[in-house]
Amino acid sequence: MSRPSKIGLRPALKERLSKKNNLSELNEFGFSVEKTDSQARAGFIETAHGTIRTPVFMPVGTQATVKTLSPEELDQIGVEVVLANTYHLYLRPGHELIRQAGGLQKFMGWHRPVLTDSGGYQVFSLLDLNQIKEEGVTFKSHLDGSCHLFTPERVIEIQSALGADIIMAFDECVPYPAEEDYVRLACERTVRWAERCRTSWKSLSQDQAHPWPQALFGVVQGGMYKHLRQWSAKRTVELDFPGYSIGGLSVGEPKALMYEMLDHAIEYLPPERPRYLMGVGHPEDMVEAVRRGVDMFDCVVPTRYGRNGTVFTSRGRLVVKNAPFADDFQPLDEECDCYACRNFSRAYIRHLIHSGEILGIKLTSYHNVYFMVRLVQSMRQAIVEGKFDRWADKFYNRYDSGGEIS
Amino acid sequence: MSRPSKIGLRPALKERLSKKNNLSELNEFGFSVEKTDSQARAGFIETAHGTIRTPVFMPVGTQATVKTLSPEELDQIGVEVVLANTYHLYLRPGHELIRQAGGLQKFMGWHRPVLTDSGGYQVFSLLDLNQIKEEGVTFKSHLDGSCHLFTPERVIEIQSALGADIIMAFDECVPYPAEEDYVRLACERTVRWAERCRTSWKSLSQDQAHPWPQALFGVVQGGMYKHLRQWSAKRTVELDFPGYSIGGLSVGEPKALMYEMLDHAIEYLPPERPRYLMGVGHPEDMVEAVRRGVDMFDCVVPTRYGRNGTVFTSRGRLVVKNAPFADDFQPLDEECDCYACRNFSRAYIRHLIHSGEILGIKLTSYHNVYFMVRLVQSMRQAIVEGKFDRWADKFYNRYDSGGEIS
Numbered sequence: 001m002s003r004p005s006k007i008g009l010r011p012a013l014k015e016r017l018s019k020k021n022n023l024s025e026l027n028e029f030g031f032s033v034e035k036t037d038s039q040a041r042a043g044f045i046e047t048a049h050g051t052i053r054t055p056v057f058m059p060v061g062t063q064a065t066v067k068t069l070s071p072e073e074l075d076q077i078g079v080e081v082v083l084a085n086t087y088h089l090y091l092r093p094g095h096e097l098i099r100q101a102g103g104l105q106k107f108m109g110w111h112r113p114v115l116t117d118s119g120g121y122q123v124f125s126l127l128d129l130n131q132i133k134e135e136g137v138t139f140k141s142h143l144d145g146s147c148h149l150f151t152p153e154r155v156i157e158i159q160s161a162l163g164a165d166i167i168m169a170f171d172e173c174v175p176y177p178a179e180e181d182y183v184r185l186a187c188e189r190t191v192r193w194a195e196r197c198r199t200s201w202k203s204l205s206q207d208q209a210h211p212w213p214q215a216l217f218g219v220v221q222g223g224m225y226k227h228l229r230q231w232s233a234k235r236t237v238e239l240d241f242p243g244y245s246i247g248g249l250s251v252g253e254p255k256a257l258m259y260e261m262l263d264h265a266i267e268y269l270p271p272e273r274p275r276y277l278m279g280v281g282h283p284e285d286m287v288e289a290v291r292r293g294v295d296m297f298d299c300v301v302p303t304r305y306g307r308n309g310t311v312f313t314s315r316g317r318l319v320v321k322n323a324p325f326a327d328d329f330q331p332l333d334e335e336c337d338c339y340a341c342r343n344f345s346r347a348y349i350r351h352l353i354h355s356g357e358i359l360g361i362k363l364t365s366y367h368n369v370y371f372m373v374r375l376v377q378s379m380r381q382a383i384v385e386g387k388f389d390r391w392a393d394k395f396y397n398r399y400d401s402g403g404e405i406s
Numbered sequence: 407m408s409r410p411s412k413i414g415l416r417p418a419l420k421e422r423l424s425k426k427n428n429l430s431e432l433n434e435f436g437f438s439v440e441k442t443d444s445q446a447r448a449g450f451i452e453t454a455h456g457t458i459r460t461p462v463f464m465p466v467g468t469q470a471t472v473k474t475l476s477p478e479e480l481d482q483i484g485v486e487v488v489l490a491n492t493y494h495l496y497l498r499p500g501h502e503l504i505r506q507a508g509g510l511q512k513f514m515g516w517h518r519p520v521l522t523d524s525g526g527y528q529v530f531s532l533l534d535l536n537q538i539k540e541e542g543v544t545f546k547s548h549l550d551g552s553c554h555l556f557t558p559e560r561v562i563e564i565q566s567a568l569g570a571d572i573i574m575a576f577d578e579c580v581p582y583p584a585e586e587d588y589v590r591l592a593c594e595r596t597v598r599w600a601e602r603c604r605t606s607w608k609s610l611s612q613d614q615a616h617p618w619p620q621a622l623f624g625v626v627q628g629g630m631y632k633h634l635r636q637w638s639a640k641r642t643v644e645l646d647f648p649g650y651s652i653g654g655l656s657v658g659e660p661k662a663l664m665y666e667m668l669d670h671a672i673e674y675l676p677p678e679r680p681r682y683l684m685g686v687g688h689p690e691d692m693v694e695a696v697r698r699g700v701d702m703f704d705c706v707v708p709t710r711y712g713r714n715g716t717v718f719t720s721r722g723r724l725v726v727k728n729a730p731f732a733d734d735f736q737p738l739d740e741e742c743d744c745y746a747c748r749n750f751s752r753a754y755i756r757h758l759i760h761s762g763e764i765l766g767i768k769l770t771s772y773h774n775v776y777f778m779v780r781l782v783q784s785m786r787q788a789i790v791e792g793k794f795d796r797w798a799d800k801f802y803n804r805y806d807s808g809g810e811i812s
Contacts, residue, residue, distance in 0.1 A: 063761040064754070070765060072745065093732070093757040101735055101753060109749035326499070329507060339478065343515035347507060348470070351499040355469040358764055359476060 029165070029215035029242055031274045031295075035384045039266075039293040042383040045274055047113045047165035048212030049105055050080070054274065054295035055379055057286070057372040058083045058115060059303065063092070064108045067303045068362040069369065071110040076339065077370045078377070081165075082110055083298040086158055087119035090148075091141050095161040103163025103210045115298070116164040118155050118197075118219070120171045121247070121279070132172070134189070152196035156204060156216075163210040168245060169197040171219035176251045183223035190221045191235045198239055215242040217276060223248060224257055226264045233268035243274040246294070250280045259288050266293050283312060283375055283399060287392055290379050297376070302368030307361045309353050312371040316400035320346050320364065321353045332363075338370040339363075435571070435621035435648055437680045437701075441790045445672075445699040448789040451680055453519040453571035454618030455511055456486070460680065460701035461785055463692070463778040464489045464521060465709065469498070470514045473709045474768040475775065477516040482745065483776045484783070487571075488516055489704040492564055493525035496554075497547050501567040509569025509616045521704070522570040524561050524603075524625070526577045527653070527685070538578070540595070558602035562610060562622075569616040574651060575603040577625035582657045589629035596627045597641045604645055621648040623682060629654060630663055632670045639674035649680040652700075656686045665694050672699050689718060689781055689805060693798055696785050703782070708774030713767045715759050718777040722806035726752050726770065727759045738769075744776040745769075 030046040031054075045052040059066045059074070062085045066074060074082065084104055089095060101107035104114045123129070123139045130138040136151030152170045159167040170193050172186040201216045208214070218241035222228035236244060246265050249258045262277065269275055276296035277289050286297050302312065309321030313333035318325075320332060331341035332349065340349070340363040352360025382391030436452040437460075451458040465472045465480070467488045472480060480488065490510055495501060507513035510520045529535070529545045536544040542557030558576045565573040576599050578592040607622045614620070624647035628634035642650060652671050655664045668683065675681055682702035683695050692703050708718065715727030719739035724731075726738060737747035738755065746755070746769040758766025788797030 063757075063763055065758055065763045065765045068764045070745075070768065071749065092761060093753070097733060097753065097757075100733065101751065107751070107754055109754070327503060327506065339476075343477065345507065345513070347499070347503065348513055348515070351469070351503075352471055355498060357469055357471045358474045358768070359471045362476070362764070362768075 029213050031243065031272070033271065035386075037383045037386050037388040038291075040290050040379070040383045040388045041271075041293055041295060042380045043274070043295060045081075045113075045166075045295075047081075047215070049111065049113045049165050052080045052113055053377075053380060055286070055290045055376045055383075056080055056296050057376045058296065058298040059369050059372075060085070060298055060300045061108070061110075062300075063088050064098070064104060066365075066369070067307065068358070068365040069303075071108060073339075073366060074110065074369075075112075077366065078373050079112075079369065081113040081115055082108075083115045083117065084108075084162070084164065085119070085122065086116045086155065086162065086168075087122035089116075089162060090119065090158050091143055095158045099161035099163070099209045105163065113166070114162075114164040115166040116159050116162050116168065117278070118159070118168040118170045119150055120155075120168075120219075121173050123150055124173045125175070125251075134192075136170075152193040153200045156197050156200040160204050160214065161209045163212070164214060165212065166215050166217060166243065167201075169194040169216060169218050169241070171221055171247055173248050173251075174221065174223050176224060176248075176253045178223050180223075180225055180228075183221075183225055183228055187221045187223070187228050187232050190219065191232065191239075194218045194236055194239055194241075198241070217241055217243040217245045217274075219245045219247045219278070220265045220269075221248045222261070222265070224253055224261060226261070229261050229264040230268060233265045237268060237270060241273070243276060244269050245276040245278050247278045249277065250285065255285065255288075258285070259292070262289060262292050262294070269293075283372070284396075286372075286375065287379065287395060290376070290383075291388065291392065299372075302372050303365045306365030306368045309350075309361070309364060310404075311364050311367050314398055317404045318346075319404055320349050322350075325350045332367050333371070336367065336371065336374075338367050340367040340370075435619050437649065437678070439677065441792075443789040443792050443794040444697075446696050446785070446789045446794045447677075447699055447701060448786045449680070449701060451487075451519075451572075451701075453621070455517065455519045455571055458486045458519055459783075459786060461692070461696045461782045461789075462486055462702050463782045464702065464704040465775050465778075466491075466704055466706045467514065467516075467520075468706075469494050470504070470510060472771075472775070473713065474764070474771040475709075477514060479745075479772060480516065480775075481518075483772065484779050485518075485775065487519040487521055488514075489521045489523065490514075490568070490570065491525070491528065492522045492561065492568065492574075493528035495522075495568060496525065496564050497549055501564045505567035505569070505615045511569065519572070520568075520570040521572040522565050522568050522574065523684070524565070524574040524576045525556055526561075526574075526625075527579050529556055530579045531581070531657075540598075542576075558599040559606045562603050562606040566610050566620065567615045569618070570620065571618065572621050572623060572649065573607075575600045575622060575624050575647070577627055577653055579654050579657075580627065580629050582630060582654075582659045584629050586629075586631055586634075589627075589631055589634055593627045593629070593634050593638050596625065597638065597645075600624045600642055600645055600647075604647070623647055623649040623651045623680075625651045625653045625684070626671045626675075627654045628667070628671070630659055630667060632667070635667050635670040636674060639671045643674060643676060647679070649682060650675050651682040651684050653684045655683065656691065661691065661694075664691070665698070668695060668698050668700070689778070690802075692778075692781065693785065693801060696782075696789075697794065697798065705778075708778050709771045712771030712774045715756075715767070715770060716810075717770050717773050720804055723810045724752075725810055726756055728756075731756045738773050739777070742773065742777065742780075744773050746773040746776075 033043040043054040155170040218236040222232040281299045325346040328346040439449040449460040561576040624642040628638040731752040734752040
């Protein structure tokens with residue numbers, strides 16, 4: 001077992017801020033590995049808002065809410081940390097409003113840990129860019145077309161106001177496929193920006209918006225080029241972050257290529273820090289990434305698929321809105337014990353979706369998030385028992401990752 | 407205290423059906439008045455799916471779901487009975503499917519009492535009619551334009567398949583304003599249809615779709631004509647129903663006229679049977695109706711207003727989606743202890759609504775249904791304590807029924 005690595009506030013500041021906020025204590029950020037099984041790890045992340053057991057799946061609360069679900073429901077499901085999007089919250093309702101509200105946790109009524117992304121993915125992948133310069137990126141708001149500038153310093157300032165327990169360095173996410181020269185330039189800039197983020201984060205800890213510590217993660221990029229992944233990992237680790245994210249994967253490349261890139265990045269990441277594979281994912285991708293030593297995941301898949309009437313089950317995906325389920329009185333997944341599966345039939349949920357009733361997509365979203373959370377919990381248990389490979393074989397024997405049940 | 411009036415199955419049938427469905431007992435339908443305070447009454451309705459305390463507010467689950475809320479949330483709120491719409495469920499998913507599912511309660515995952523309307527309101531008020539004949543009404547589906555015929559017998563058959571604990575006779579709901587001659591004809595036909603419904607219901611009890619008893623309520627009509635209201639009440643009561651509904655009010659008439667019509671109908675209703683004012687209401691309307699001896703209410707107002715970003719508070723209505731609430735960190739209603747008010751601010755809920763996030767209208771709907779349920783509970787308590795008038799004065803002193811808080 002490795003020793004926890006701690007990142008925290010100076011003791012005097014911590015005491016003052018604890019008192020001011022009536023918190024009995026402000027836990028420092030830390031990570032510890034409880035058990036490894038080959039490369040797979042079961043661990044704990046400590047934050048001021050509570051402990052996260054890893055491997056962990058983080059549902060995405062883009063606009064400070066996990067679509068269709070209340071914080072109470074996330075709690076029932078067993079969610080331990082939620083991801084929120086810096087880009088979206090910066091534009092609406094604005095990070096200053098969230099700072100005034102007492103941070104994202106209080107604003108959302110969710111009192112467990114929160115992680116924010118850097119906005120890099122949104123400004124690079126989803127928007128028409130005005131300009132990428134060394135200073136930062138100017139972009140147009142998708143809401144009103146207004147112009148904005150994200151720099152590494154600005155992104156840290158915004159994330160400080162939002163107050164998440166874990167925050168991300170500003171990175172450039174490249175599309176797939178992309179030319180090597182382009183990826184190298186983006187990758188080098190991401191490292192320079194990581195350094196600026198780190199400097200900004202260090203200086204902000206003297207004057208931060210909220211009393212609890214925020215752990216800054218560096219982001220490894222490098223597209224689909226082995227040597228760039230390796231280079232990016234090494235340079236980022238030299239900057240010594242409390243945790244490391246792996247970005248720019250699951251962007252359309254073949255799965256085998258993704259796993260290969262993952263291997264090349266992880267090789268250079270220190271075992272005593274948490275590893276976060278951003279934007280992943282699908283059940284089979286999480287299994288393969290945990291096998292390789294990844295600790296954290298986030299993805300919109302469970303809620304997005306849920307809203308489209310597709311659910312994940314122990315046998316594969318099921319499009320419950322389809323006609324064959326109109327008079328099917330079985331639960332979504334007969335092996336699932338979630339609220340949706342204990343109380344409602346496929347026929348009822350299909351009726352709700354066809355009638356445009358919100359409860360329908362709430363139940364599919366609930367079930368899908370529950371499925372992902374139980375999946376990582378089950379992997380964790382297998383790691384603790386030293387049986388990960390056997391667990392994975394059993395999982396694949398039953399789960400059809402390609403097809404759909406109908 | 408009046409003696410409960412019981413409507414039930416023959417003992418042998420009851421025992422057979424109880425065993426078949428593994429129910430420890432199948433309560434008969436009954437109503438008892440616990441306490442009266444002038445004309446206001448606090449009572450109990452007994453059904454096979456549980457006891458309902460009256461006065462009661464029934465949220466509307468048009469398509470077998472109270473919009474945005476799960477059965478678990480309805481339970482948390484303290485909802486004791488839900489209304490569902492025969493017209494909508496007949497068209498989609500079809501009453502036969504719900505019969506196969508084991509009735510509405512099982513289909514919806516809601517194990518407390520359910521009431522269904524007769525579909526009369528929808529076919530008369532909302533649709534282009536093909537033809538009204540003595541036999542029944544032909545109408546076109548709002549979903550696909552297909553033609554259907556509702557007769558009194560058919561409506562009882564559909565409601566038998568749906569399996570609600572309380573069902574309604576098929577009535578003709580007239581618009582406001584309407585000529586006296588037209589109202590008289592509709593009113594007379596409603597009584598003839600009530601008789602056919604009663605005959606059909608009595609014969610169905612030998613061969614019903616579900617094992618529990620269903621109590622059929624007669625519906626008093628009569629538009630805005632005193633003598634027709636009186637005539638309709640007397641004739642309907644002569645048919646001896648387990649309960650009586652008052653329909654065709656709150657259709658656009660002045661409030662004073664509605665209360666006057668209510669008085670003329672209630673005068674002829676027997677005190678030992680429950681009285682249900684259909685489609686009402688707004689808080690002030692429920693207060694005035696309880697004062698006059700009404701026991702049951704249903705209305706889409708809390709959920710419809712909730713979806714439009716308006717909430718009911720102890721001081722009046724509040725349009726939380728409006729700009730002044732953007733940085734208002736107070737709860738929706740500081741005197742409310744519902745889940746929404748205990749955990750979220752106006753600013754957050756406004757943000758959710760502006761961002762198109764479902765949680766926003768879920769929280770406003772939740773709060774509004776909670777407000778109505780607490781309102782009737784509070785009236786019930788005042789009646790039990792013999793202080794209804796004082797309670798009502800206090801309520802009006804604080805609640806601004808006309809204006810909106812901003």
